Amino acid sequence: MSDIITLKGINKIYGTTVKTQVLYDVDLSFGEGTFSSIIGASGSGKSTLLNIIGTLDQPTSGEVSISGRNTREMDKNALAELRNRTIGFIFQFHYLLPEFTARENVLLPYRIHDVHPPKEARDWADELLNLVGLSKVANNRATNMSGGQQQRTAIARALVNRPRLILADEPTGNLDSDSTENIYDLLRNINARFGTTFIIVTHDQRIAEKTDRIVEVKDGKIHLDIIR
Amino acid sequence: MRLAFSIALRFLKSGKGQTLLIALGISVGVAVQVFIGSLIQGLQASLVNTTIGSSSQITIRSESDERTIPDWQRVVYEVKLASPDVRYVSPAISGSAFIEYEAGTEPILLRGFNLADSDPIYKYGAALYEGRLPERTDEVIIGRDLSEKTGIRPGDKAFILLPAGDAVRLTVSGLFDLNVQSLNRSWIITNLETAQNVLGLDKRVTTVEMQVATVFSADGMGARIAEVLSDEDLVVDNWKDLNRSLLSGLNGQSVSSLMIQVFVLIAVLLGIASVLAISVVQRSKQLGILKAMGIKDRDASLIFVFQGAMLGLLGGALGIGFGYGLLQMFTTFARNPDGTPVVPILINPGFIALSGLFALVSAMIASVIPARISSRLNPIEVIKNG
Numbered sequence: 001m002s003d004i005i006t007l008k009g010i011n012k013i014y015g016t017t018v019k020t021q022v023l024y025d026v027d028l029s030f031g032e033g034t035f036s037s038i039i040g041a042s043g044s045g046k047s048t049l050l051n052i053i054g055t056l057d058q059p060t061s062g063e064v065s066i067s068g069r070n071t072r073e074m075d076k077n078a079l080a081e082l083r084n085r086t087i088g089f090i091f092q093f094h095y096l097l098p099e100f101t102a103r104e105n106v107l108l109p110y111r112i113h114d115v116h117p118p119k120e121a122r123d124w125a126d127e128l129l130n131l132v133g134l135s136k137v138a139n140n141r142a143t144n145m146s147g148g149q150q151q152r153t154a155i156a157r158a159l160v161n162r163p164r165l166i167l168a169d170e171p172t173g174n175l176d177s178d179s180t181e182n183i184y185d186l187l188r189n190i191n192a193r194f195g196t197t198f199i200i201v202t203h204d205q206r207i208a209e210k211t212d213r214i215v216e217v218k219d220g221k222i223h224l225d226i227i228r
Numbered sequence: 229m230r231l232a233f234s235i236a237l238r239f240l241k242s243g244k245g246q247t248l249l250i251a252l253g254i255s256v257g258v259a260v261q262v263f264i265g266s267l268i269q270g271l272q273a274s275l276v277n278t279t280i281g282s283s284s285q286i287t288i289r290s291e292s293d294e295r296t297i298p299d300w301q302r303v304v305y306e307v308k309l310a311s312p313d314v315r316y317v318s319p320a321i322s323g324s325a326f327i328e329y330e331a332g333t334e335p336i337l338l339r340g341f342n343l344a345d346s347d348p349i350y351k352y353g354a355a356l357y358e359g360r361l362p363e364r365t366d367e368v369i370i371g372r373d374l375s376e377k378t379g380i381r382p383g384d385k386a387f388i389l390l391p392a393g394d395a396v397r398l399t400v401s402g403l404f405d406l407n408v409q410s411l412n413r414s415w416i417i418t419n420l421e422t423a424q425n426v427l428g429l430d431k432r433v434t435t436v437e438m439q440v441a442t443v444f445s446a447d448g449m450g451a452r453i454a455e456v457l458s459d460e461d462l463v464v465d466n467w468k469d470l471n472r473s474l475l476s477g478l479n480g481q482s483v484s485s486l487m488i489q490v491f492v493l494i495a496v497l498l499g500i501a502s503v504l505a506i507s508v509v510q511r512s513k514q515l516g517i518l519k520a521m522g523i524k525d526r527d528a529s530l531i532f533v534f535q536g537a538m539l540g541l542l543g544g545a546l547g548i549g550f551g552y553g554l555l556q557m558f559t560t561f562a563r564n565p566d567g568t569p570v571v572p573i574l575i576n577p578g579f580i581a582l583s584g585l586f587a588l589v590s591a592m593i594a595s596v597i598p599a600r601i602s603s604r605l606n607p608i609e610v611i612k613n614g
């Protein structure tokens with residue numbers, strides 16, 4: 001199986017005068033279509049690692065390759081295009097645009113590369129909304145939905161461009177255990193159906209145990225890497 | 229349509245109160261501009277019209293010993309050749325003399341015109357309020373004040389004493405009122421032939437007078453005419469050179485009107501800039517997530533340029549509407565007893581459109597800073613800080 005993500009010697013140091021090193025020589029790769037979790041104590045560097053994988057943050061040194069392309073050699077526009085086409089983000093805070101309806105939010109990543117989505121794309125957005133159980137509230141503004149509904153909208157949004165990689169940072173951090181279970185099942189389902197690679201940062205032990213691989217970060221280093 | 233445009237539109241729509249408020253702010257600025265500009269332009273046009281609307285704007289006279297122009301037909305021909313912008317041109321004669329009446333004598337100015345050609349310049353046809361224009365030789369018309377002073381009425385004879393000592397009797401055929409006291413008191417108007425006879429000018433005239441289509445270029449045109457004229461003795465005067473103080477007054481007025489407009493524009497610009505700057509901060513979360521999802525920096529900044537442009541357009545259109553309404557109200561309701569508007573307002577569509585355009589341009593300039601903030605915003609800041 002080929003790797004979609006390869007990290008080589010990643011160091012991350014914050015600050016210029018007072019330097020805080022958050023990641024130390026991280027080497028890590030993720031195979032295409034895998035379903036992995038990153039766990040670790042709060043402040044251990046999980047989010048930093050995920051943001052570096054997603055090209056939102058840059059490592060102080062080291063290389064990030066996505067689908068074999070070295071991201072250091074890409075300019076801002078190329079990275080934006082890569083994120084738009086290849087990566088779907090699910091954040092702990094849903095970050096929907098409150099000015100848009102659920103359906104419009106789901107279509108936004110599509111409209112970034114094609115402002116007028118064709119019928120197939122619109123149908124696909126509706127199918128995703130259906131998949132996350134939101135057909136009924138598809139025309140609601142983000143502000144008129146519950147926290148769980150908003151998070152599921154964000155999941156549908158992350159999927160609309162059929163990305164090969166989904167990066168989720170504590171996607172269920174704000175939800176109760178029922179919703180958490182639901183969303184986990186949903187992600188698993190999508191992984192099985194579309195072969196999408198998932199990297200999920202979580203502090204929820206139960207969720208981590210259901211993934212195929214658990215990477216534990218401790219003090220900025222890979223402490224454990226369990227593949228099952 | 230770009231995504232940035234539709235996001236901008238949605239941002240504006242979802243903050244309707246804010247959008248409307250800033251659009252109103254812009255529109256007040258534009259309305260003030262339109263109103264003040266039209267007012268000043270109207271005042272100036274009316275002032276210029278009173279000053280030179282019924283007189284010669286470019287005058288050719290001779291500096292030869294006789295102070296006369298022998299071949300005026302040639303001069304007229306050359307004038308028309310020099311400048312297609314000349315609207316009316318007429319040969320004219322001026323000669324000082326005295327009128328004698330029962331109670332004494334009064335200085336007068338005998339003016340001979342090619343009546344048909346010069347009427348559009350002086351409009352004495354319209355100023356005639358009694359009797360008729362001179363038709364036969366030896367017929368003249370005199371002004372209201374002269375008639376009142378001397379008691380001479382249409383049908384009476386006027387006794388004219390010439391500087392050389394000769395005297396002639398001319399028949400008054402009508403009375404005019406040119407609305408200028410000095411003319412009404414001193415001018416005696418007749419045709420060329422009569423004036424030539426009385427003043428002993430043969431076939432010569434003393435001036436060639438004209439009005440031009442664009443009055444403010446009269447100086448340049450005068451210079452061009454001076455170049456073309458073949459008679460070396462002729463000099464060309466234009467109204468601008470003769471009315472320096474009026475012109476500098478007009479200039480001062482224009483400058484202060486311009487200053488007002490510039491400051492209004494700056495106020496509009498600052499207003500838009502501050503609203504957009506607040507908006508970009510309010511929307512930093514949205515921008516951060518859009519950037520994480522792959523919107524390019526250029527499009528992220530265009531969102532605010534489009535917002536600025538739409539605010540400018542909306543405010544500009546509203547402002548033109550308000551300004552125009554204000555002007556209409558002023559011209560309709562603020563009237564003198566005789567029905568003429570109190571404030572002569574010039575509604576100049578070009579100027580009004582320009583005011584709207586300025587609003588649009590300043591709105592877009594105002595969006596530059598928020599657009600830069602938006603372009604530079606790093607998604608990681610937003611995503612980390614919740």
Ligand SMILES: Nc1ncnc2c1ncn2[C@@H]1O[C@H](COP(=O)(O)OP(=O)(O)O)[C@@H](O)[C@H]1O
Nearest residue numbers: 014015020022041042043044045046047048049
């Ligand atoms: N911009 C920053 N400047 C300095 N330190 C930072 C910055 N961002 C994160 N950190 C520090 O880096 C460490 C790892 O943060 P993070 O990756 O968010 O951890 P986690 O997601 O595992 O809780 C924390 O100690 C945090 O305080």
Ligand SMILES: [Mg+2]
Nearest residue numbers: 046047048169
């Ligand atoms: Mg974190």
